Amino acid sequence: MGIEKKAFHQLSYGLYLAAGEYEDKRAACVINTAVQVSSDPFQLIIIVNKDNHTHELIEKSQKFVVMTLNQHCDMDFIKNFGFQSSKDVDKFAAYKTGSTTSGLSFVDCNQVSAVFECKVTGELDGHTHSIFLGEVVEAFEHDTTEKPLTYSYYRGTLKGKTPSKASSYVGDEPEHTEYEGAQKGIHRFECQICGYVYETEEEELPESFICPLCKAPKEKFKKIA
Ligand SMILES: Cc1cc2nc3c(=O)[nH]c(=O)nc-3n(C[C@H](O)[C@H](O)[C@H](O)COP(=O)(O)O)c2cc1C
Structure with a gap:
């Protein structure tokens, strides 16, 4: 199986x-x-x-x-x-x-x-x-x-991410990649520091954007599917 x-x-x-x-x-x-x-x-x-x-x-x-x-x-x-x-x-x-x-x-x-x-x-x-x-x-x-x-x-709740060295790491982040909402026109940006996902109708994040959870700057965000 x-x-x-x-x-x-x-x-x-x-x-x-x-x-x-x-x-x-x-x-x-x-x-x-x-x-x-x-x-x-x-x-x-x-x-x-x-x-x-x-x-x-x-x-x-x-x-x-x-x-x-x-x-x-x-x-x-x-x-x-x-x-x-x-x-x-x-x-x-x-x-x-x-x-x-x-x-x-x-x-x-x-x-x-x-x-x-x-x-x-x-x-x-x-x-x-x-x-x-x-x-x-x-x-x-x-x-x-x-x-x-x-x-x-x-x-x-905190939308925290699990790094590869954690015992519980399984090599995927299903709740991030298999997004049920997947609505058209919604862009998703993931903080590479803490895993927070921000959704917006804009193509890009504003220059001044900072992560509301870990305060990482815009540069630490990656666009995800
Ligand atoms: C949610 C979460 C769970 C983690 N679980 C473990 C774990 O069980 N065992 C482990 O060795 N590292 C775990 N880690 C990873 C370590 O905290 C991480 O590798 C840390 O940077 C190691 O720091 P050090 O080099 O100062 O020891 C986890 C991290 C997070 C964020």
């Missing part, structure tokens, strides 16, 4: 930040793959792409921090942590940070609802990704006034 890519969109997830640090380096990336494994002891798994800088620092330090995110998490936050590498930028610079008891950093803003620090107790090779098993050494709530951010809310 083969592999129907759309089937993978039926899997549900949350969205999280995974962070690692080693010596004077810090890295963090958005992940959709953090799961509680057990409660005695408390253990989590996270799945991280081997090319991500976060992966390198977790492997070297054998520790990681996972932060759960709130639904009002904005696209600047996702863009900062999910669409660029800590190899190139200090992703923490734009945010206030806090420290766990052992001194690992977490992002201290109201987009983070809880913080978990883990020591790595196992690593499974998942080809492009590694599955890190971690025993929780500290866990605390941060800002729990909002609902948790789910992957479905990110894709469906």
Whole structure:
């Protein structure tokens, strides 16, 4: 019967930040793959792409921090942590940070609802990704006034995009390419940073156009079918 890519969109997830640090380096990336494994002891798994800088620092330090995110998490936050590498930028610079008891950093803003620090107790090779098993050494709530951010809310309501390094990437963007509306005379422009799609009857975007979600300029938009 083969592999129907759309089937993978039926899997549900949350969205999280995974962070690692080693010596004077810090890295963090958005992940959709953090799961509680057990409660005695408390253990989590996270799945991280081997090319991500976060992966390198977790492997070297054998520790990681996972932060759960709130639904009002904005696209600047996702863009900062999910669409660029800590190899190139200090992703923490734009945010206030806090420290766990052992001194690992977490992002201290109201987009983070809880913080978990883990020591790595196992690593499974998942080809492009590694599955890190971690025993929780500290866990605390941060800002729990909002609902948790789910992957479905990110894709469906925020119109967020999934980059190729995400575990949930399936190699297509069906809701963008199979547009039910496909009305004549409507042009669609997709933000290459956050995936927001703008529809207009105009052939081109105005020069001053900026993405309402991630604030990327007009140049970052691509016309789509
Ligand atoms: C919605 C979304 C989900 C993602 N899920 C994962 C994931 O589960 N695992 C992963 O390794 N990367 C995932 N990524 C991609 C990383 O966040 C991205 O590659 C990041 O730029 C890596 O940063 P780093 O090099 O600083 O570690 C996801 C990104 C987004 C926006």
